[in-house]
Amino acid sequence: MTAVQQFTLSGVAHPKDAMHMLDEMCEHFIEHAEVQRSPDLALFKSRFGTASIRKQEEKLLIDLNCPSEIALQMTRTSIAEHMFYFAGEDPFELSWAEPVSAALLPNIHEVTVTAAENVTPHMRRVKFACADVTPFIGGDMHVRILVPPKGRQPIWPGYREDGRVAWPEGEDELLVRVYTIRAVDAERQELWIDFLQHPLPGTKTPGADFARDCRPGDRLALLGPGGGSLPAMDHILMVGDESALPAIARIAAEVPAGTRIQAIIEVEDAGEEQRLPTAGSMDIRWLHRSNYGAEARGVLAEAAKAAVESIGGQAFVWVACEKEDVRSVRAFLKSRKHDPKAMYVAWYWERNAATQS
């Protein structure tokens, strides 16, 4: 029998409150991995490998065990980024047993804009040529777009010594936003992303503006894919607004025949509805924001809760929209003890969020 090679790495973290950080990590990763917890130990298992984090006095001892070098690097980065995030303003140190090479991130793909067109008045589709679209077929659907400043030679990110991503700064700072790969055209080696145009008077919307202004030949990079793939159940309830419409459309397009999909999708008005072809059966209810006004709150969340009640616990519940709505639906699912493995509940944008570059 051939032994399967494993890639391992250990690290030590020094947080201000080790138990609190372990709790935060467990609460966060429950949505993305299988989490096993005993008082001083947490095990996180995903297809990228296993991370064990053990509290020893005020330290956290980390052991990673992954099926490939790339998976190991990605797991190390994910653990590092989350630990620094949860440390917030508190002093925090993290070191790894082997030095982190500053090489480029392994999952960066340079792409070139080939075309852009509006598919509805507020949804702009940009097509990108990519040398190898294989990593985007099946599996995870989301990417970070990395757009270099106009007129500058792009500098792509590498790693910091603590395992976090080293982002270019100053004049080389990149515009970074999360989007969904709406479709992969393997024959033409193209990727499509649908960008909602949500201009707000007096507010910068750099992600939406990139899609509005880009031209064939513009170069950028996609980091990923990651974070969320096809729900593996034959009955799926999908709830989302325009930011989630590309993901809903892609899931609908890729489910196997026989899958039953119920969808509740909030868009501005009938002009923003799209055809969503599927091999499964699809029952869509469109909600039009123009009927109740942009100031109304919670309409989509309440519709989601009513739908969850009507289907009982027997479906995969997929929800993506604004942060407050997501929090409200997540609390509702928790109160109903909905199986965490049968749900994906993620916020895709935040109302009145301070614009980052």
Ligand SMILES: Cc1cc2nc3c(=O)[nH]c(=O)nc-3n(C[C@H](O)[C@H](O)[C@H](O)COP(=O)(O)OP(=O)(O)OC[C@H]3O[C@@H](n4cnc5c(N)ncnc54)[C@H](O)[C@@H]3O)c2cc1C
């Ligand atoms: C996993 C994932 C997948 C996503 N996929 C897509 C996708 O395929 N297509 C897509 O269009 N979006 C998608 N989004 C949402 C997208 O990342 C955000 O809308 C992002 O904030 C847009 O960046 P921006 O620079 O245009 O606006 P920002 O600079 O982030 O925000 C500027 C202002 O616009 C408001 N705002 C941001 N997004 C919206 C919105 N959707 N509706 C109304 N107001 C908004 C903010 O509250 C803020 O006031 C996805 C998000 C995630 C997490």
